Amino acid sequence: GAVVSQHPSWVICKSGTSVKIECRSLDFQATTMFWYRQFPKQSLMLMATSNEGSKATYEQGVEKDKFLINHASLTLSTLTVTSAHPEDSSFYICSARDRESEKLFFGSGTQLSVL
């Protein structure tokens, strides 16, 4: 089946540093990728929609300068949390839509802890 690889699976960083999370579709081309954030015992909250070759569309309340998204190719999107602070600690999940089947597949998530 289709696989979305998300890396790293967990990261601990100091406050003020930046963290990059990668999301790759391994065996399909993804025209659209979505980035979500999830707090404990809550549902996934959409942060932004990323289309290959164009600027990401951010949801209301999500700072685009804080959460930089780059979708440079049909198989790779990255989320960079800039100048991370403890309140940015969360579980981040990406998903990719298969260009042919239009199915949506999810990465395994990244647990970010900012000290």
Added chain:
Amino acid sequence: DAKTTQPPSMDCAEGRAANLPCNHSTISGNEYVYWYRQIHSQGPQYIIHGLKNNETNEMASLIITEDRKSSTLILPHATLRDTAVYYCIVIGGYQKVTFGTGTKLQVIP
């Protein structure tokens, strides 16, 4: 602005069928109904999807009402490993994909 509503929690005895309902009364003609499940600290796992016909695969069956305003995911013989949060979402075209609160299914031995 989730497009689906689900009961917050359900219990099911091990070995019995688990029937998880979902309402999507505002679904559009080109939108599919997708089901995913999430086990703690993992990404959502694809289960099944459909447009208007009932669907079955090795994991589950999906029953969609004729008016498409609701659907039911059926796990025919629930096991303890099926304990998870189940999300029903609608996806169409290139619209953004948002999640509702899902149903926490607890399979009881």
